[in-house]
Structures are given as C-alpha cells and as structure tokens.
Amino acid sequence: MTTLDQFARNRLTEAESRHQRRMLVESAREGVEVMQGEDWYTSFACNDYFGLSQHPGVIGAATSALDTYGAGAGASRLITGNHPFYAPLEHALAAHCRKEAALVFGSGYLTNLGILPALVGEGDLILTDKLVHACILDGAALSGATLKRFRHNDVAHAQALLNEHRASHNRAVIVTDHIFSMDGDRAPLAELAALANSHDAWLMADDAHGLGFHDHEAPVDIWMGTLSKALGSYGGYVAASRTVIDYLLTSARSFMFTTGLPPANCAAALKALDIVKAEPERTARAQNLAVKTAKALGLPLPQSAILPIIYGDEEKALAAGEALKARGILAMAVRPPTVPAGTARLRLAFCSQHSDEQVEQLISALQSLKVAA
Ligand SMILES: *Cc1c(COP(=O)(O)O)cnc(C)c1O
Numbered sequence: 001m002t003t004l005d006q007f008a009r010n011r012l013t014e015a016e017s018r019h020q021r022r023m024l025v026e027s028a029r030e031g032v033e034v035m036q037g038e039d040w041y042t043s044f045a046c047n048d049y050f051g052l053s054q055h056p057g058v059i060g061a062a063t064s065a066l067d068t069y070g071a072g073a074g075a076s077r078l079i080t081g082n083h084p085f086y087a088p089l090e091h092a093l094a095a096h097c098r099k100e101a102a103l104v105f106g107s108g109y110l111t112n113l114g115i116l117p118a119l120v121g122e123g124d125l126i127l128t129d130k131l132v133h134a135c136i137l138d139g140a141a142l143s144g145a146t147l148k149r150f151r152h153n154d155v156a157h158a159q160a161l162l163n164e165h166r167a168s169h170n171r172a173v174i175v176t177d178h179i180f181s182m183d184g185d186r187a188p189l190a191e192l193a194a195l196a197n198s199h200d201a202w203l204m205a206d207d208a209h210g211l212g213f214h215d216h217e218a219p220v221d222i223w224m225g226t227l228s229k230a231l232g233s234y235g236g237y238v239a240a241s242r243t244v245i246d247y248l249l250t251s252a253r254s255f256m257f258t259t260g261l262p263p264a265n266c267a268a269a270l271k272a273l274d275i276v277k278a279e280p281e282r283t284a285r286a287q288n289l290a291v292k293t294a295k296a297l298g299l300p301l302p303q304s305a306i307l308p309i310i311y312g313d314e315e316k317a318l319a320a321g322e323a324l325k326a327r328g329i330l331a332m333a334v335r336p337p338t339v340p341a342g343t344a345r346l347r348l349a350f351c352s353q354h355s356d357e358q359v360e361q362l363i364s365a366l367q368s369l370k371v372a373a
Pocket of ligand 1 (some may be wrong): 107108109110112133135177181206208209226227228235236
C-alpha cells in the first residue's frame with residue numbers, strides 16, 4: 001500500500017533527481033527591483049514589460065474601481081458579474097486586435113482552456129507549433145480533437161501534416177503563439193493564414209507576449225491574449241468576429257462556470273492598454289534592450305522583449321542563474337517540461353524601466369560567466 005504522502009514524496013524525489021523540483025520564493029517587487037529573502041536583485045524575470053502593474057495611472061484606475069464597485073464581481077459574468085468595466089475593456093481590446101468583438105476571461109490560461117473545446121471535438125483536427133504554450137495543449141487535450149504538432153515555425157511541415165490528415169477530419173484549426181514565450185521569436189502568421197485558408201482550416205494566435213510589440217495585420221481568425229503581462233493586471237481575452245464571440249460566451253465552459261474578474265483588474269487593464277497605445281516608446285525601449293543584449297552576446301536577434309540563452313543541460317542553466325544571482329541579477333532558469341528536453345535555458349525578459357546601466361551589468365555578468373551556451 002502506498003499512502004498519499006509516500007506517493008507525493010516519491011514523485012518529489014524523482015523531480016529532484018532530474019533537477020526539476022520547483023519551489024516558491026516570496027518576492028516583493030518595486031519596478032524591476034525584486035526583494036527575495038533579505039536581498040534586492042535586478043530582475044530580468046518579470047513579464048510586466050512596461051512596468052504598468054505599478055504605474056500610478058493604472059493604480060489610480062484600479063483604486064477608483066475598487067472604491068466604487070468593491071473587491072469582487074460576485075458571480076459569473078452570465079449571472080450578475082458583468083460589471084461596467086467589462087464593456088469598455090472589451091471594446092478597446094477588439095479595436096486593438098482589429099476585430100469586431102472581444103471577450104474577457106478569468107486568465108489567459110482559462111481563455112486557452114475554453115476556446116478549443118468550444119470550436120473542435122472528436123473527429124476534428126488541431127495543428128499546433130511544437131513550442132506553443134502549455135495551456136494551448138491543455139485546451140487541445142480537453143477538446144478531444146486529434147492533435148498534430150508541426151516543427152517550430154515550419155510552415156512546410158504544417159502543410160505536410162494538413163496534406164496527410166486534413167481530409168480525414170471534419171473541422172480543422174491551426175494554433176500558434178504569436179511571440180513564443182520561451183524563445184521570443186515570432187510565428188509566420190501571414191504564411192500560416194494562407195495555409196489555413198487553402199486547407200479549409202481556421203487560424204488562432206496567442207498574443208500573450210506580443211501585445212504592444214506587433215500589430216494585428218495578419219488575417220488571424222482568433223486572437224487571444226492576456227491582461228497579466230504587458231498590461232500588468234490579471235485576466236485573459238479572445239478577439240474575433242461578433243458571431244464567434246457570441247458563440248464563445250455561450251459555450252466556452254471556462255468562461256461560463258467561473259466568477260467574473262474583480263472590477264479593479266478590468267479597470268487597470270483598460271488604463272494600461274491606453275498607456276501602451278499612447279506611449280509606444282515603452283515598447284521600443286524594452287525591445288531595443290533585448291536586441292542590444294543579443295548583439296553584445298552574439299545571439300540571434302529577438303523579435304520581442306524575450307531573449308533566451310540556451311544551455312541545453314538543466315544543471316548548466318541552473319548554475320548560470322545562480323551565478324547571476326550572486327551578482328545581484330535575477331534571470332529565470334527554464335527547464336523541461338516548460339521547454340523541450342535538452343533546451344534548458346536562461347530566459348531574459350527586458351522591461352522599459354531597465355536602466356542602461358542595469359543592462360550593461362547584465363551583459364558583463366553574462367560575458368564573465370564562462371558557461372558555454
Ligand atoms: C502566460 C501565457 C498564457 C497564460 O496567461 P495567464 O493570463 O498568465 O494565465 C497563455 N499563453 C502564453 C503564450 C503565455 O505566455
């Protein structure tokens with residue numbers, strides 16, 4: 001007989017032996033400075049790319065919503081939780097994505113968990129890039145549709161898979177990240193859209209790390225994204241035609257059977273979106289810092305604010321992270337299963353508030369590490 005605790009302990013020991021055990025560390029953040037334990041670090045591990053989670057205007061909008069409508073929505077949006085901050089936020093998100101309508105979910109994760117099962121099921125086909133975010137794969141699994149994964153950004157491979165599998169399935173949808181969360185590179189959306197079009201398939205793109213960095217010109221049927229990264233708040237959204245949005249709000253279970261977001265979250269995200277649009281220099285700075293670092297280190301130039309340094313081996317990536325930490329710099333060591341086996345890495349996320357000096361310190365620390373990437 002195995003007790004529950006024995007089972008859990010065995011699994012933890014296995015994870016430890018693979019250097020894959022995870023731990024929570026309390027972190028207090030002021031901009032790009034993070035306090036862990038007694039020490040302050042410069043963080044390259046936050047997705048608050050423009051510092052908007054702590055922007056006075058965003059905090060003001062959230063505070064005023066909190067004062068007026070209270071701490072929580074009180075019910076599912078389909079009951080009485082659809083407070084007055086949703087409509088303007090969805091209107092702004094739809095306009096941002098150049099779509100007719102948008103729908104806000106509880107998180108990006110819940111958005112991706114809800115969309116695919118509403119669109120496809122048994123007998124249908126989902127084609128994803130090999131490196132899409134875990135929550136897309138969770139939504140795909142929940143849908144019951146056949147899942148095929150094409151090599152990263154390899155449109156010819158996607159085409160080959162469609163040639164092989166499209167005819168034996170009813171509906172088909174291609175799903176990709178717009179900016180890949182652990183690699184920082186960009187999907188070939190125009191080519192994927194043409195492919196979808198010629199194979200009677202729909203195209204969905206996850207813009208969690210693209211908001212602010214790239215436009216929405218490609219003819220993507222469904223955009224999804226998060227309020228939790230560049231917008232500094234919490235929540236997720238999908239943008240599409242009015243009809244598709246009406247359908248999703250009637251059928252996406254992760255939308256229907258959960259409480260609406262607190263009014264303050266929505267008010268904060270709306271204000272943050274205004275700021276992103278009004279101050280494009282924030283976006284330019286975050287990306288320029290990533291590009292400057294890549295150039296200094298001789299790495300491929302990123303198409304976003306995310307720069308990976310791939311070590312391959314888990315221990316090496318962890319050692320590089322520890323060595324940076326000893327120099328007062330936080331960078332996230334990312335290991336399988338978050339990334340494919342053999343591609344453990346440091347993931348650097350640049351923010352508009354990083355100073356030139358902080359980035360110089362990062363570069364010289366990385367140059368002196370002597371851990372071959
Ligand atoms: C973070 C992330 C999500 C999930 O968004 P949350 O709002 O944090 O739940 C979805 N997709 C991608 C690509 C992400 O990076």
